[in-house]
Amino acid sequence: MTAATDIAESKYEILPKTSPGGEIEGDLLEVAMGPQHPSTHGVFRMDVALDGERVVKLKPVFGYLHRNHEKIAENATYLGSMPYTDRLDYFCSLTNNWAYALAVEKLGGLQAPERAEYIRVITAELTRLQNHTCLIGFLLQDMGASGTPLMYAFREREKILDLFESLTGARMMCNYMRFGGCRCDLPPGWLEQAKQVVDNYPRFLDEFDRFLSGNEILLARTQGVGVLPRELAINAGITGPMLRASGVNYDIRKVDKYGIYDRFQFRVPLGEHGDTYDRYMIRLLEMRESLNILQIALRDIPSGPIMDAKAKIRGFRPKPGEAYGRIEAPKGELGFYLISDGGPNPYRYRVRPPSLINLTVLEDMCLGHIVADVVVILGSVDIVLGEVDR
């Protein structure tokens, strides 16, 4: 009997373990990683049971950052919840805005004009770029490459955040999209600046690729670590880059074709092994596809209005009904489910957060690996606690 099957059998029980000789009994060591642990990306706790350095059990504990987002939204107006969506996944406020706006637009029968749709695609793809860039920085930081890759990633991200600031007024809490369009038009010179950022981005990606993708330490730490099998990924409802790293071709931009994504030619990168290296590589490749989408969108953006003429800012009361709006957020499927009873605030407001659902398979990925790998595997899941706990 191998060590791996031993571990698999003791998956759900923490029992004193006899040594191979049988005479000395040793206990499993229980470690609470977090909630104040630098590798847990926020206030998140993992109760890990260790046999030596091997993980035999892992229990994710969340809820430390719960701040009642859904209930607050049920008591606020539809518009009043928009700034709160920024604070779900605070790296990607613009995609959160879009998902929420999409759900409310379905509910209220609004349609964003052409130019607004282009602006949404541009901002969403820029968000995806900066999210993945950061993720790679954090992942390397988790592996012990302290500082440098993260700082390089942040240097590039700052250029995108500058674009966000000059468009929306805030770097992270953008609060930019509205039901039936966008809040304000692009400022003069913004498109040129965005084009410049997009044109220079491949240089940075090449640099990252050159230094990291073939690096022997990165290969040793990620290949074969935290394998997520295809079947498990599908059964657990995993979405986003994690699912695609396990080889499932599922991208909501292709499946739903929400917004105007049917107009863009882009490929969906797929992994083969579902390990941490594949998840890292998927993000790099997705950034290159995002750049292609951005090139086309920045070239084709038409002029015109940015708000649906029917949309009004105050006193918005959709007809009774329900709607589910979902988009491919950088972390996976982000959905908003709303029920309206005809009043000024939603009767039910539910967020389907990709981070939380992608976390549910953490134990399956970590069993049998050492503690240091748990940190890397968690890093490759790409969570933001604002979204996990809501």
Add this chain to the structure above:
Amino acid sequence: MLGEGIIKGLAETARNFVGSYVDKERLVTVQYPEERLPAKEAARNFPFLVFDGHDPHAGLRCVACQICEKECPPQCIYIEKSMDKKPDYVGKPQFYPKIFDIDISVCMSCQICVEVCPFEAIKMDTEFELSHTDRFAGLLFDKHQLAKSNEYYQKIHPNEAAEVDGHLAAEKAKAEVKAKADADAKARIAAAKTTTPPAAKPTPAPTS
């Protein structure tokens, strides 16, 4: 080769280190308190109240309609309406806020108050150095701290302010034309009154 990655990485670090002395692209940070980046036009952080002219009380555009108080998602605005009225920019008598408080420790800079304000009275400031030793009273801004002149608004958001000014001027012009038309109509009626009964009332006061 073992260790090749380390050498490659160190070479890149050295390239960036030396490059930061020559190339502007590689020197991305600024030394903050001494050096500052120029503020962006769209930048926002906390709201302020705009007043026209030089008197913060007489020129205050806010008419205490309390829409922003109702719409504010974190409920950080507190308004009390005045008992009396004062003329607004077109000369129409309007209420004004007796108390207008914004708790900026609660405010989340979402700009919804600015969007819902029908009177262009509340706008977003770009001032961010607001740290204070008193976290309660020091972060509760009253009407006098919030009131800032239209010139200041034009300085921080030039394009937006120009648009707002044009819009307000158009409204004022419209109001003036209407007032003039009203006055003319009144005068005509008064004149008609004076002409039709010639002897009955020698000097009828043009009352409305």
